[in-house]
Amino acid sequence: xxxxxxxxxxxxxxxxxxxxxxxxxxxxxxxxxxxxxxxxxxxxxxxxxxxxxxxxxxxxxxxxxxxxxxxxxxxxxxxxxxxxxxxxxxxxxxxxxxxxxxxxxxxxxxxxxxxxxxxxxxxxxxxxxxxxxxxxxxxxxxxxxxxxxxxxxxxxxxxxxxxxxxxxxxxxxxxxxxxxxxxxxxxxxxxxxxxxxxxxxxxxxxxxxxxxxxxxxxxxxxxxxxxxxxxxxxxxxxxxxxxxxxxxxxxxxxxxxxxxxxxxxxxxxxxxxxxxxxxxxxxxxxxxxxxxxxxxxxxxxxxxxxxxxxxxxxxxxxxxxxxxxxxxxxxxxxxxxxxxxxxxxxxxxxxxxxxxxxxxxxxxxxxxxxxxxxxxxxxxxxxxxxxxxxxxxxxxxxxxxxxxxxxxxxxxxxxxxxxxxxxx
Amino acid sequence: xxxxxxxxxxxxxxxxxxxxxxxxxxxxxxxxxxxxxxxxxxxxxxxxxxxxxxxxxxxxxxxxxxxxxxxxxxxxxxxxxxxxxxxxxxxxxxxxxxxxxxxxxxxxxxxxxxxxxxxxxxxxxxxxxxxxxxxxxxxxxxxxxxxxxxxxxxxxxxxxxxxxxxxxxxxxxxxxxxxxxxxxxxxxxxxxxxxxxxxxxxxxxxxxxxxxxxxxxxxxxxxxxxxxxxxxx
Ligand SMILES: Nc1ncnc2c1ncn2[C@@H]1O[C@H](COP(=O)(O)OP(=O)(O)O)[C@@H](O)[C@H]1O
Ligand SMILES: [Mg+2]
Numbered sequence: 001x002x003x004x005x006x007x008x009x010x011x012x013x014x015x016x017x018x019x020x021x022x023x024x025x026x027x028x029x030x031x032x033x034x035x036x037x038x039x040x041x042x043x044x045x046x047x048x049x050x051x052x053x054x055x056x057x058x059x060x061x062x063x064x065x066x067x068x069x070x071x072x073x074x075x076x077x078x079x080x081x082x083x084x085x086x087x088x089x090x091x092x093x094x095x096x097x098x099x100x101x102x103x104x105x106x107x108x109x110x111x112x113x114x115x116x117x118x119x120x121x122x123x124x125x126x127x128x129x130x131x132x133x134x135x136x137x138x139x140x141x142x143x144x145x146x147x148x149x150x151x152x153x154x155x156x157x158x159x160x161x162x163x164x165x166x167x168x169x170x171x172x173x174x175x176x177x178x179x180x181x182x183x184x185x186x187x188x189x190x191x192x193x194x195x196x197x198x199x200x201x202x203x204x205x206x207x208x209x210x211x212x213x214x215x216x217x218x219x220x221x222x223x224x225x226x227x228x229x230x231x232x233x234x235x236x237x238x239x240x241x242x243x244x245x246x247x248x249x250x251x252x253x254x255x256x257x258x259x260x261x262x263x264x265x266x267x268x269x270x271x272x273x274x275x276x277x278x279x280x281x282x283x284x285x286x287x288x289x290x291x292x293x294x295x296x297x298x299x300x301x302x303x304x305x306x307x308x309x310x311x312x313x314x315x316x317x318x319x320x321x322x323x324x325x326x327x328x329x330x331x332x333x334x335x336x337x338x339x340x341x342x343x344x345x346x347x348x349x350x351x352x353x354x355x356x357x358x359x360x361x362x363x364x365x366x367x368x369x370x371x372x373x374x375x376x377x378x379x380x381x382x383x384x385x386x387x388x389x390x391x392x393x394x395x396x397x398x399x400x401x402x403x404x405x406x407x408x409x410x411x412x413x414x415x416x417x418x419x420x421x422x423x424x
Numbered sequence: 425x426x427x428x429x430x431x432x433x434x435x436x437x438x439x440x441x442x443x444x445x446x447x448x449x450x451x452x453x454x455x456x457x458x459x460x461x462x463x464x465x466x467x468x469x470x471x472x473x474x475x476x477x478x479x480x481x482x483x484x485x486x487x488x489x490x491x492x493x494x495x496x497x498x499x500x501x502x503x504x505x506x507x508x509x510x511x512x513x514x515x516x517x518x519x520x521x522x523x524x525x526x527x528x529x530x531x532x533x534x535x536x537x538x539x540x541x542x543x544x545x546x547x548x549x550x551x552x553x554x555x556x557x558x559x560x561x562x563x564x565x566x567x568x569x570x571x572x573x574x575x576x577x578x579x580x581x582x583x584x585x586x587x588x589x590x591x592x593x594x595x596x597x598x599x600x601x602x603x604x605x606x607x608x609x610x611x612x613x614x615x616x617x618x619x620x621x622x623x624x625x626x627x628x629x630x631x632x633x634x635x636x637x638x639x640x641x642x643x644x645x646x647x648x649x650x651x652x653x654x655x656x657x
Contacts, residue, residue: 001537004530011525316521319482320535320582321510323503 027346
C-alpha cells in the first residue's frame with residue numbers, strides 16, 4: 001500500500017508539487033531566519049563578552065554600582081592574589097584584568113603647547129604578552145588603520161577618526177589628563193604607534209588603547225584593576241557554569257556590608273544583553289509558531305483542493321471496500337511523505353544558505369556608523385545543530401495537520417454522500 | 425427463494441430534500457439468486473443507482489430490509505460494510521473511474537492490496553483478470569492511453585479480480601459506442617457463464633437488454649415489471 005501511495009505522489013505532480021513547494025519554502029524560511037538570528041545575536045553576545053563583559057566579570061561592589069562613571073578609585077586591589085585564587089578554583093577559566101579610564105586627550109605642538117584637546121575613552125588591556133589573546137579579543141590587529149601594534153611600554157593606539165580630526169601622526173606624542181586611583185591629577189605622555197577603526201561609534205569615539213602595565217603605571221594602579229574578566233578557555237559561554245561560578249564566588253568573597261569586596265556577575269546579567277537573549281529565544285519560538293499556523297492553513301487548503309480533485313479516487317476506493325478510516329490514514333501517510341520531502345529540501349536549502357552566510361557575512365558597516373549599541377557590523381548566520389530540526393519538525397507537523405484537517409472533512413462525510421459525489 | 429444471495433423486502437429509500445423527503449425507492453420486494461444476469465431498466469431518476477448502492481452496502485434503506493449474502497445491510501457498521509464490498513461485491517461505473525496516475529495493472533491490483541495476499545498470488549490474480557477481459561498486453565499502459573471500451577474492460581477486470589459473488593454495474597455502456605458495448609457485454613456474459621458471478625446492471629440502453637436474462641423495470645422508484653427474458657440465440 002505504501003508503495004502504491006509513493007507511486008501516486010511521484011506521478012501526480014499536482015498532488016505533491018505545490019505542498020512540497022509550500023513546505024520547503026516555510027521550512028527554508030524558518031531554518032534560515034533562525035540561523036541568521038542565531039548568528040547575529042551570537043556575534044552580538046560575543047562582542048559584548050569580548051569588549052566589556054567577559055563570560056564572568058569581577059568588580060568591587062561599589063565599582064559595579066557606578067560602572068558607567070569608571071570609578072577607578074573603587075578598583076579591585078590585590079588583583080594578583082585574587083587571580084591566582086580564581087585560577088586555582090576555576091581552572092577552565094582564563095582571567096584577564098582590564099582598566100578603563102576617562103580623561104582629556106591633549107595633543108601638544110612642538111613647543112609643548114596644547115594644539116588640540118578632546119575627551120578620551122581609555123581601555124588598558126594586556127597587549128604586550130606574546131600570546132596576543134586580548135588584542136585578538138578586541139579585534140585590534142584587524143581594526144588597525146595606520147601604524148602597528150604597541151610593541152613596548154609607552155606606545156598607544158588611538159581612534160583613527162580622532163587622529164585625523166586633530167592631525168595626529170604616527171610617532172606623535174599625546175598626553176592624557178587624568179587622575180590616579182587615589183585622586184591626584186596626572187598627565188602621562190605616550191607615543192602614538194597606530195590608529196584604529198572598530199567600525200562602531202561606541203568603541204571608536206575618543207578611543208585610546210594601551211597596554212595594561214602602562215595604565216598601572218600612569219594611574220598608580222599596581223596590583224589593582226577596575227575589572228577582572230573571566231573567559232572560558234574553550235571560548236564558549238556556558239550560562240549554567242557561569243551561574244554556578246557566580247553563586248559560589250559571591251558566597252565566599254562578596255560581603256554586602258563591604259563595598260570594596262569583590263562581586264562576580266555573569267555575561268547574561270547584563271540587562272540589555274539579557275533582553276537580547278530572551279528576544280532571540282522568543283523570536284525563534286514565535287516564528288516557528290506563526291510558521292506552523294500559517295503553513296497549516298495553506299496546506300489545509302491545498303489538502304482540501306487536492307481532496308476535492310481526488311473525490312473520484314476516494315469514491316472508487318470506498319466502492320472497492322477500503323474503509324474510510326484507512327483512506328484517512330493514507331492521506332496522513334501521504335502528507336508525512338510529502339512533508340518529509342519538503343522539509344528535507346527546505347532544511348537543506350536553509351542550512352546551505354546559512355552556512356554560506358556563516359562563512360561569508362554581509363557587511364553592514366556603512367549603515368551602522370552611528371549605532372551606539374555594541375553590534376557587529378558584518379552580519380553572519382550560524383549553523384547550529386538545532387537548525388536540523390527547527391524547520392523539519394514544524395514542516396512535517398504543518399503538512400500533517402493541514403491534511404488531517406482536510407482529510408477529516410472527507411472522513412466525516414457519509415459513505416453514500418461521498419459516493420454520490422463520485423457521479424459527475 | 426432459499427438460494428437467494430440478495431433479498432429485498434419492503435425496501436424504501438427516502439432522501440431529505442429541503443424540509444421534507446424525496447422518496448427515491450418505495451416498497452421494493454426483489455430477490456436475486458446466484459448466477460443471475462439481471463438488469464434494472466428504467467428512465468433516468470427512476471432509482472436504479474440508489475438501489476444498486478444499497479445492494480452494494482454504500483447506502484442503507486430508510487425502511488425495509490436488504491439482505492446481501494446473509495448480511496443485513498442496515499445492520500452493518502462502516503467496517504463490516506467495507507469488508508463486504510472488499511471481498512464479495514464488485515462495482516463497475518458508467519464513467520469507468522480508473523485512477524489516472526496508475527497503470528492498468530496497478531488499477532486492477534489496487535482491489536487486492538486491501539486484502540492479505542502475497543505478491544505472487546496477487547500477480548497471478550491480476551494477470552488472470554486482465555486475461556478475462558483480453559488486456560494482458562496493456563498492463564503497463566495508463567488509462568489516458570486507452571479507449572473508452574478498454575477502460576471499461578479494465579474496470580471489469582478490477583471488479584472481477586477478487587472473484588466476488590456479485591458485480592454491480594451502473595450503466596456500464598452509457599459512454600460506449602455500439603461495438604464496444606457489445607464487446608463489454610459479451611465479456612461479462614462469459615464471466616457470468618464461466619464463473620457463475622451474479623451480475624446486476626442498471627441501464628436504459630437497448631443494446632444491453634438483449635443480453636439480460638432478467639429484466640426488472642423501475643419507474644418512479646417502484647418495480648413495475650419483472651420478467652425473464654427469452655434469450656434470442
Ligand atoms: N442523495 C440524494 N439526495 C436527494 N435525492 C437523491 C439523492 N440520491 C438520489 N436522489 C434522487 O433519487 C432519484 C433516483 O436517483 P437515481 O437512483 O440516481 O436514479 P437513476 O440511477 O435511475 O437515474 C432521483 O430523482 C434523484 O434526484
Ligand atoms: Mg443512475
